[in-house]
Amino acid sequence: MSVGSVIVIGIIAFVSFLYSMLTLPIYFLVQQPWKMRQRIKEVKAKPVSSSSTAITYKSIRPNMELHLTLQRQNVDTLEKMFKFAALNYKNKKCLGTRQILAEEDERQPDGKIMKKFRMGVYKWRTFDEVNVEASNFGKGLRELGVNPKDRIVIFAETRAEWMIAAHGLFKQNCTCCTIYATLGEDGIAFGVNETEVKFVITSHELMPKVRNILKDIPNVHTVVYFEDQLNPTDTSNFGNVRVVPYTEVVRKGANNRHDEHSPSPADIAILMYTSGSTGVPKGVMLSHANCIATLKTFSDGIKIFPEDVFLGLLPLAHVYELLAETICLCLGVPIGYSTALTLLDTSLKVKAGTMGDARALEPSAMTAVPLILDRVRKGITDKMSKESAVKKALFEYCVNYKRRWVRRGYRTPIVDKIVFKKVAALLGGKMRAMISGGAPLSPDTHEFIRNSLCLDVVQGYGLTETTAAATLMEQADWSLGRSGAPTTISSIRIVNWDEGNYMVTKKPHPQGEVIVGGDNVSMGYFKRPVENEETFFVENGVRWMRTGDIAEVHEDGTVKIIDRKKDLVKLQHGEYISLGKVESELKTCIFVENICVYGDSTKTYCVAVITPAEIGLKDLAATLGVTGEIEQLCMNREVTNLALKRIQEHAAKSNLIKFEIPTKITLVPEQWTPESGLVTAAFKIKRKEIQNKYKAEYTKMYI
Numbered sequence: 001m002s003v004g005s006v007i008v009i010g011i012i013a014f015v016s017f018l019y020s021m022l023t024l025p026i027y028f029l030v031q032q033p034w035k036m037r038q039r040i041k042e043v044k045a046k047p048v049s050s051s052s053t054a055i056t057y058k059s060i061r062p063n064m065e066l067h068l069t070l071q072r073q074n075v076d077t078l079e080k081m082f083k084f085a086a087l088n089y090k091n092k093k094c095l096g097t098r099q100i101l102a103e104e105d106e107r108q109p110d111g112k113i114m115k116k117f118r119m120g121v122y123k124w125r126t127f128d129e130v131n132v133e134a135s136n137f138g139k140g141l142r143e144l145g146v147n148p149k150d151r152i153v154i155f156a157e158t159r160a161e162w163m164i165a166a167h168g169l170f171k172q173n174c175t176c177c178t179i180y181a182t183l184g185e186d187g188i189a190f191g192v193n194e195t196e197v198k199f200v201i202t203s204h205e206l207m208p209k210v211r212n213i214l215k216d217i218p219n220v221h222t223v224v225y226f227e228d229q230l231n232p233t234d235t236s237n238f239g240n241v242r243v244v245p246y247t248e249v250v251r252k253g254a255n256n257r258h259d260e261h262s263p264s265p266a267d268i269a270i271l272m273y274t275s276g277s278t279g280v281p282k283g284v285m286l287s288h289a290n291c292i293a294t295l296k297t298f299s300d301g302i303k304i305f306p307e308d309v310f311l312g313l314l315p316l317a318h319v320y321e322l323l324a325e326t327i328c329l330c331l332g333v334p335i336g337y338s339t340a341l342t343l344l345d346t347s348l349k350v351k352a353g354t355m356g357d358a359r360a361l362e363p364s365a366m367t368a369v370p371l372i373l374d375r376v377r378k379g380i381t382d383k384m385s386k387e388s389a390v391k392k393a394l395f396e397y398c399v400n401y402k403r404r405w406v407r408r409g410y411r412t413p414i415v416d417k418i419v420f421k422k423v424a425a426l427l428g429g430k431m432r433a434m435i436s437g438g439a440p441l442s443p444d445t446h447e448f449i450r451n452s453l454c455l456d457v458v459q460g461y462g463l464t465e466t467t468a469a470a471t472l473m474e475q476a477d478w479s480l481g482r483s484g485a486p487t488t489i490s491s492i493r494i495v496n497w498d499e500g501n502y503m504v505t506k507k508p509h510p511q512g513e514v515i516v517g518g519d520n521v522s523m524g525y526f527k528r529p530v531e532n533e534e535t536f537f538v539e540n541g542v543r544w545m546r547t548g549d550i551a552e553v554h555e556d557g558t559v560k561i562i563d564r565k566k567d568l569v570k571l572q573h574g575e576y577i578s579l580g581k582v583e584s585e586l587k588t589c590i591f592v593e594n595i596c597v598y599g600d601s602t603k604t605y606c607v608a609v610i611t612p613a614e615i616g617l618k619d620l621a622a623t624l625g626v627t628g629e630i631e632q633l634c635m636n637r638e639v640t641n642l643a644l645k646r647i648q649e650h651a652a653k654s655n656l657i658k659f660e661i662p663t664k665i666t667l668v669p670e671q672w673t674p675e676s677g678l679v680t681a682a683f684k685i686k687r688k689e690i691q692n693k694y695k696a697e698y699t700k701m702y703i
Contacts, residue, residue: 035409036478039477040476040479043556045060045492050504051504053495054494054495054496054512057491057557058491059488059557067488071296077170077265077267077288079171079288082134090126090127090128092126092332092334093125094124094126095334096123096335097123097159097337098342098361099119099120099122100118100229104117104118116350117342125160133164134168135171136250136253137249138260139253139258140168140248140250140254141168141169141249142253142256143256146174148173149173149174150197151195153195155201156203157206157315162316163335168253170263175267177273178271178272181203181206182673182675183273191283192220193217193219195526198221199223207233211237214239220241221241221242222243222244223243224249225246265289265292269288269291270322271286272284272286274464282525283525284525285526286319286464287523290520291467294489295326298324298472299330300488303475305331308333309333309362309363309365310325310333310363312338319467319468323467333365338358342357358428362428364431364433366427367437370436370584373449373457374445377445377448378590380448384396394419402416424452424454426453427453433455436457436460437461439684442654458473460483461561464522465521465522466490466518466522467521470486470492471487471492471558472485473558479558483558486557490517494515494553495515502550513547513550514549515544517544518543521536521545548565548566550564563581564578564580566687569601571600572604573659579597579598582597583597585651588650591619591643592612592616592647593613594672594685595608595611596694600702603702605663606659609698610667611669612667617639618633620639621639624639639667640665644662644664647661648661
């Protein structure tokens with residue numbers, strides 16, 4: 001930092017100190033920070049049974065109004081849920097889709113020509129229109145030969161038609177089998193064949209994938225596809241398979257007299273395939289009762305208001321996003337859909353001068369996963385690193401300033417307005433709440449996103465097998481690294497895991513494997529009797545699931561996920577390393593796109609293979625005067641040594657213990673994508689596949 005920058009920041013620091021001292025009494029009286037600190041410490045769950053081997057916790061939070069209303073009105077299926085929403089919010093905006101006016105060539109600064117979208121406004125369907133369209137779609141499928149209780153695959157990206165198609169299936173008591181749009185062809189064929197479906201619903205973009213695997217899915221005789229806004233869909237070379245556009249199915253349904261077939265609570269609503277991080281994807285059977293249980297508990301813990309606008313971005317093939325959007329429907333909250341390619345003004349497909357979806361929609365709530373939040377954080381810090389030394393130092397000062405005051409229970413309205421308002425504008429400027437799930441969120445990322453975007457980041461914990469619900473933070477809880485207390489319909493039990501030395505008798509916090517019980521626990525895995533026996537059990541009429549996750553429970557009943565059975569490695573001297581924990585911390589390093597840590601039990605240290613973020617690695621190399629393509633930089637010993645040094649410094653700042661910090665690293669230029677088979681459709685690393693692919697690299701690091 002230059003001398004001038006130091007002087008400027010010193011002056012700002014002195015002025016802010018004077019300002020803080022003069023205004024502190026006013027802020028103390030107006031903001032009442034002690035109340036914030038008290039709310040964090042309030043007991044949220046209590047033990048209901050305890051022994052030397054297990055402790056069971058239940059929430060003490062009350063059921064809220066929507067929960068009680070759904071109960072009073074006997075809303076016990078997803079079909080009844082949407083009828084409830086359509087009746088209460090008939091003419092209100094429901095599902096919104098951004099217009100794509102044209103795809104045009106745009107010359108980039110490097111001279112390359114890229115195809116970009118010229119975007120229009122959001123076009124909305126009302127609740128009544130969605131209800132009618134879903135009903136007609138379901139009837140149209142009946143006209144094509146679908147019968148109640150049939151299984152139908154939806155293999156498509158998140159969009160309004162996905163949600164409408166699913167509710168069309170529910171209205172006919174059909175099971176919606178969900179497959180991630182990013183899954184590789186082998187995984188798609190596996191899910192289609194295991195469910196024995198004859199009908200597949202897909203999209204214009206994914207039709208080539210379906211065409212490629214037709215020979216491997218012989219039972220399928222009908223493909224329904226969602227049309228593209230601009231381009232006709234190529235339906236050639238589908239052989240004897242009938243190919244029907246979505247709008248044609250809706251039209252057929254509007255012109256026939258098929259009745260709707262209401263499901264019962266025990267009927268399977270969704271056969272949802274997991275992302276397959278430990279092998280082939282497994283189909284999880286979720287009943288209507290499971291989904292309604294989660295819907296009720298989300299309404300107790302998530303503060304969503306009718307005037308909110310929700311941004312639909314994550315895969316609807318994931319129960320977490322599907323149920324989050326469903327609670328919005330219950331509350332009459334409009335959902336506007338987006339994609340990673342069009343979300344921001346700077347997104348890949350957005351034409352210069354056109355607003356990204358976030359600014360066009362101005363959403364106030366959304367869901368996210370840690371990978372996305374890590375990327376947002378890196379994007380902000382990368383942008384600031386390219387500013388002048390003064391601006392960069394000022395931003396860092398303001399980040400630290402806000403962190404200090406927020407931890408004391410204060411808000412910082414002046415700094416928010418002057419500095420962070422511009423950062424918050426990236427997501428439209430009105431975002432107030434974000435729910436993070438899918439994996440533990442790094443405390444550093446949690447705090448950075450919350451402070452720099454000026455919003456509440458609520459972390460939850462759940463699995464597909466528990467219909468996305470198990471624990472959930474309260475929005476008033478500004479603590480970090482925790483996943484909240486048990487939800488109002490879940491029991492959380494922790495049991496001893498002797499091998500990992502996690503015991504419920506540990507002080508100050510009991511630790512053990514998490515077992516989840518309640519109406520949200522699924523009916524089990526489809527066609528997996530052995531795994532069902534190992535994973536699920538019934539006790540006193542309550543269904544329970546063994547998660548394999550390790551947690552500690554704090555005095556207020558809040559759960560912190562600290563490990564996973566399959567991620568634990570014991571080094572030569574007996575030290576245990578949680579690979580997932582180390583990876584979670586190191587992924588927040590600015591040049592790390594993804595990482596897989598490995599520990600050999602015959603050695604005294606761990607190592608890591610890293611796929612770097614291209615911009616971050618090039619900036620790092622530039623400090624050495626080294627330039628080149630990412631493949632060359634990954635092979636450069638100087639760059640690798642500096643990257644290792646930065647990784648170790650970052651690890652120390654993240655409070656990792658010395659033996660948890662990788663001693664050696666290898667940089668690899670390949671991107672880890674679902675198509676490569678190295679990460680799941682939910683972008684969780686496939687540890688065994690990565691270790692097999694880079695076996696030579698891991699071996700070399702231990703020589």
